[in-house]
Amino acid sequence: MTTHETDTPAPTDQADGGALPKTFDPAGIEARWYAHWEETGLFRLERPDAKPFTIVNPPPNVTGSLHIGHALDNTLQDIMVRYERLRGKDALWVVGTDHAGIATQMLVERKLEAEGDKRTNHSREDFIAKVWEWKEESGGTITRQLRRLGCSMDWSREQFTMDPHFTQAVLKVFVDLHERGLIYRDKRLVNWDPKLKTAISDLEVETKDVAGGFWHFRYPLADGAVLADGRDYIEVATTRPETMLADMAVAVHPDDDRYASVVGKEIVLPITGRRIPIVADEHADPELGSGAVKITPGHDFNDFEVGKRAGFKPADMLNMLDGEGNVVQTADGRVPEEFIGLHRFRRDGTDGAREAVVQRMKADGFLIPHVTKDADGNETQHDAEPRTIATPYGDRGGVVIEPWLTDQWYVDAATLAKPAIEAVRSGAIEIVPKTWEKTYFNWMENIQPWCVSRQLWWGHRIPAWYDADGTPYVAMTEEEAQAKAGAGAVLTRDNDVLDTWFSSALWPFATLGWPEKTALLAKHYPNDLLISGFDILFFWDARMAMQGIEFMGKAPWKRLYLHGLVRAADGAKMSKSKGNVVDPLGLIDQYGADALRFFMAAMESQGRDVKMDEKRVEGYRNFATKLWNATRFCQANGIGASQTVAAPPATSAVNRWITGAVVAVQGELDRALGDLRFDAAANAIYHFVWDDFCDWYVELIKPAPGAEMDAETRAVAGWVLDQIFVMLHPFMPFITEELWHAQGERPYELIVAQWPRPDAAVDAEAKAEVEWLIALVGNLRAAKNELGIAPGARLDAYLAEPSAASRRAIERNAAAIERVARLLSVQFAPAPDGPAMQVGAGEDVFVIPLEGVIDIAAERARLEKAKAAAQKEADSLVKRLDNPKFVEKAKPEAVEKARADHAHHMAEAERLDAALARLG
Template sequence: MTSELQKTFDPAAIEAKWYSHWEETGAFRPERPDAEAFTIVNPPPNVTGSLHIGHALDNTLQDIVIRYERLRGKDALWVVGTDHAGIATQMVVERQLEDKQDKRTNYSREEFVQKVWEWKEESGGTITRQLRRLGCSMDWSREQFTMDEHFTKAVLKVFVDLYNDGLIYRDKRLVNWDPKLKTAISDLEVETHDVNGHMWHFKYPLEGGQTYTYVERDEDGNVVLEEERDYISIATTRPETMLGDGAVAVHPDDARYAPIVGKLCEIPVGPKEHRRLIPIITDEYPDPDFGSGAVKITGAHDENDFGVAQRNGIPMYRLMDEVAAMRSDGAPYAEAARRAMEIARGGKLDAAEVDALNLVPDEYRGLDRYEARTKVVADIDAEGLMIMVEDKKIAQPFGDRGGVVIEPMLMDQWYVDAKKLAERPIAAVKSGEIEIIPQTWEKTFFNWMENIQPWCVSRQLWWGHRIPAWYDADGNVYVAESEEEAQAKAGAGVALTRDEDVLDTWFSSALWPFATLGWPDETELLKKHYPNSLLISGFDILFFWDARMMMAGFYNMDARPWEKLYLHGLVRAADGAKMSKSKGNVVDPLGLIDQYGADALRFFMAAMESQGRDIKMDEKRVEGYRNFATKLWNATRFCQSYGIGASSTIKAPSARLAANQWIIGEVQQTVEELDKAMAELRFDAAANTVYHFTWDRFCDWYLELIKPVLQGDADSDAAKETREVAGWALDQILVMLHPFMPFVTEELWHAQGDRRYDLILAKWPEPRAEVSKAATDAIDWVIALTTATRGARNELGISPGEKLAAYCPAPSDLAKGVIERSSAAIERLARLSPITVGEAPAGAAMQVAAGSDTFIVPLEGVIDIDAERARLEKALAASQKEAKSLEGRLSNANFVERAKPEAVEKAKADFAHHGAEIERLQAALARLG
């Protein structure tokens, strides 16, 4: 029995009701032990997070896929959970302490971690509640958290296994140090921005006042400058790092400096009696054509310098502490400088000793790096050793969370041999074992993976998975899953101290596809659902997460983590700009849900997602899809008014009437197109397929075609057949549309009658019907004729309801049959009556076509032909003038390159609009004859 629907579709009234019902009844994970597995895992959002528009896109696409596969009878599992987000979460809790004039260091490590857990219990579930509002059908009964006990067990095992296999090691290398967060961060967490800066040029005097002949030549070898110099010229954007220089490097082919290679030069800063001397060396790194061609080498604070220092055995002196202030520890400067001089003159290079040396002059110690910079420049300038300073744009690295300038810092950290782990993922993508969609991302993937650097996985935080490594008094390390195991390795009575660092958050989330299924235990869930079937993620985490899951999957499971990787684009503002709080153009998906409903937002996301291209936010489109849901709502109410209710069959009912056969055929075609689009992960094609079938074919045409039957004898065979077919077709729509618009479809499914099961657990359409091609061709012909006639009327301003006489001089066999049998339908839909087979009388007329048939519609007495021609010609001239003007602007390189992107886009859109108007108006004039 149907339940009468409210006149107005109100999304809010149905969304909460159905979501809680689905979750309470276990609909998100039906018991299907014998069914084929289909598995996806969500990119675990940060536990600190709240739903943003990118989450809305990502999770909508995943939900469409999982609902689709569930309807197809699969044992569909969507793993859900959150990431502990080491840096982000610690920042949140530390800010809360600061608000109370408190700080982390007032607590022991254990006390602070407990406070984080308390925060997580109180405030860490925001985003999971918001995912429910979006309609995400995740298996909440198995919700995961990367700091759960079983997950922590997996993380520790992986670390120990990698260590034992020589794939994790401790090393002193340069890291990206965030002075605000006081931790190392990865290259992927660094954002580079161009900022206004300076390039300072300084003299480094040669030892003992030595001189040499400096000669510059032009391209033809002619001398352009020749002078005696007692210095070598250096240029730098970071003068404070001069204090840690270990050498000056020049290119081996640079003849200008050949006389002084191997000699020593003086760093022109610090107490004169203790000025350090450093060697002038050769290396391939310096570019003779850039600046002076000579480069100061500060291996402890610059990535390129680090490589030069490693290759040439140059000491690397660390200058700064954890907040990027100049070091104040260690022996006085005079003592440190003396030892550094011995090293420079060939003394033994001991890495531990070099690391301990503080070569910051006493008067600079404790200064912030930028305060030290100002003082260094002033002191050198006061001695007359500054050659010049030039303004320069500097590519400055910033931490994406701390928001301050990153300091490259030499320190001991734990590293993963990412190059070794990348080998199998690279091979898997090349062989097609893992498919990346769109394929255009493969080039980017290979470029990064084939040039991958060691992965620094240690972080100087308290919140996270603590590194399972213990040290004895001599610095020996013991890696084990527990302190008891480490003690057993060290021996009884050996005092051990645990490593203070935690693991990079991405290290643990790399295990997501299998650790969430119970690994390292051999669970039934793991056996059935690994490898996963598909991963959907934004392209922006391809290397943060996706590539690392490939590494972890092959290493730990000896199998790929998933068959396919789908990378979607970003959601941008309406003008194409990237959304940011500073620009004030961020769109809140929850606000859109409140205004238009979750179904409308979801459908917008699907319809706009075109294989990785960015999506421009368009609230009018969201509103349009709310109207689409309303259209379906009203169509269902129409069906109810004629006694059309739930169908009792998955297979199409038998049908004799042409309109009923036609809609069955249309359902079959739509299912085929929809299945093809979903198989290819073409979400826009899938959404548009079901949209146009629902709105155009079912609502606008089929319901109109069957009205006469429904309004006739309700007990006739034709009426009974029509009600059965219409109810079945509407059911198929609800099932096909459900993955995209789950709430309204579930509501309408139950409103149509008593159901044995919820729509979320229904069966995907299988029409399995044969229909008469003659019948479907006839309906298509009527639709084509009606569409053409309505368009022509609109162009000429003729009332839609006015009946027009029509002539068909040479009708096809199809036209003859339809005119003979369905003249009433043609009159009702196309408002053409009478239709005469034969030649039309002379005079102004419009032509309309249906298939190969042409109809002549006389216009004498219908409209003022001269006035209409004048109106159309005036509008045509205006559009042609505007189109010509726009074409000129768009062909002007200055406009295209210099105007704001939104202005260029608007000009292109306007040009396309006027082009279409010109075609329409010319066609309308042609119709007048």
């Protein structure tokens, strides 16, 4: 095996093979082992000649705390890193945190507010210094929590997206992209947060359904124009009446005959008196409302595109709001003074621009009321039609987002996306599950310019300086910018910082030393694998693909694994407002990190979300306890640490069988982890440990009372247990490391042991023999249970015409059959007359006399009564399920429960029927 000597002894009382405590207590074990692994450098071994395996973690916000999604994401990564480390690779898991521009600035500003202070009382430099102070004092919460989860990251090279070397990489990428014409400054609409006073990304916008209104207005036609029906106005409807102060057009569909005669003519906009054109554009839906749409290109994303198609330059589009959402004068000076300074909405009991516009339109006769009728036919007029409106909110500022026309820096994402699209099409990047490829292509092929500037102080300040005319000079330093502008130019630094996603897009190569040509970069780029949630496929994954190919010439990773969300037990999305958020640290406190990790792996099925189920977590804690107790059994029988990598020689069928089972499960694990089927891998090792080893192998090798276990079995059992520790380690690192050392003195820790190399094969004959024996025992136990026979009752069995295989199995395993199956004897002869039950094993059917064992008549009566009750319940449920009214009107969960109950009662009736058949 690969060895790794350490100067620090293994931190456990069982390091020399001492007896294990009766009770498995994960808390102490986890704290001791993690500290030992990290202190001795076992997460990042020196393996210069080994094949690399590289993975980078999605850097969590420096402000963050571990949530259940982090637990899933990092558990899956750690499984792969530990697996590849055990396979002898030069495994590197890059770890770090993101500076999280908006979140961090907000947090520090709130801290100042609590102290009676505010950001604007400080210079930019002083405020940033306070952010760094906070980061040093409080910014390591989530990294400490990742350690509790057992993440074997390379903490010696922990990265931060505001580290000096990372900042240099960010600035170089910006400057280089600008020089290549792929970054430019433009006036476009952005998601503007009036609370934070910055542009934000789509990811930071959440849509909420809000009760609102739909107002209908008359827009009078200019110069005596009329519609085909004689009206001298066009009716428009809007959910945002205040924006009409900046309307620049009305759009109608090119094929809408109602408006064909007025396309190209003008409207005199109420209140402002602005003359605006009627334009033909397919954005207008003839089937929706009047078919005419007011166009405010400076305050609506769709309208912005319509405006551009109509010939309006972004620089000429009207803006009617300031950065806080207050009405300002438009460039054409048409907004009446009474509206200037009003907030866009009502607040603090005071009407805003929305209410003022509606009242003015109503007073001037341009409001078309919404009319309702009561049961008696009486009409009532309302200013607006009630509507539920999907409204964008800033996820941090908590206020309605305003599409706002500003000058920002943009990346030409469409150009960068082309090679990233080809990388997936060619297979240079494999997306798992493959079903996400369609979503990836759809977004990348329709990608919009990426706004990368943010109006914050905390972050990577944009490396651009402006002269008196506003011309930007982009350079790495002010000196370089001055040289470009000329000696006489007076330059001012851009105040904005870069979007956090811009810097994190460089994560796969900037963390390895780029732009320096480091040995680490040469060996570990491209990375082997990226694991992330599907929700950041575009915001992070796709952008890494674009930047990696642009600056490194290769895709940043060979495989991209996208996992689902962790949802509440009922399938609902977790949220604080719903009160259904699960704290992973609480689960670790209660059940241990190993149990939570195993749950995450077992439930992670490609393409599906994970439903939280605390009972399953508890079940995996029981699984750990099962292995703990099995190891204690081994210790009690002189079974210790194995001294061999290959399987020890074995002659008995049970030892040859378990050796072959190790070979088989290792193959399953390798295939499953190779395919990133975490659920299949977890289930394979779970069933091998619980079923094959703990339930059957341990049971079959137990020596008779007063007897000692033979040397062969001790050697094989010790070897198998070692293989279990190694194979289970990626999933449950803490308990396996503890048990590894408890079995005897080791020259190295389990975390750096060697993945199994049994040098053995599945022995078909032994496998068949033991499986026959297991079938006999299992079926006999089930039959006893069905007939109410005590489990320990010792019975005689008859086999009149045994198959050759069963005869060999019985002769070779007579002691085990007597001890485990509780059969006093097996006679190769016909059974005596009288009541008996039949039990199958392979092709053979054993006859077991019941005379004197149970009261046959009473047992038959009990079974028939129970069967009738089960059948009655099943029949009742059938009637309910056959009733269309129940299926259609009942809650889905009630229908599902009825179906499940029916299946249960039918299965019970069938089981009881089989038990009756056993009685003959």
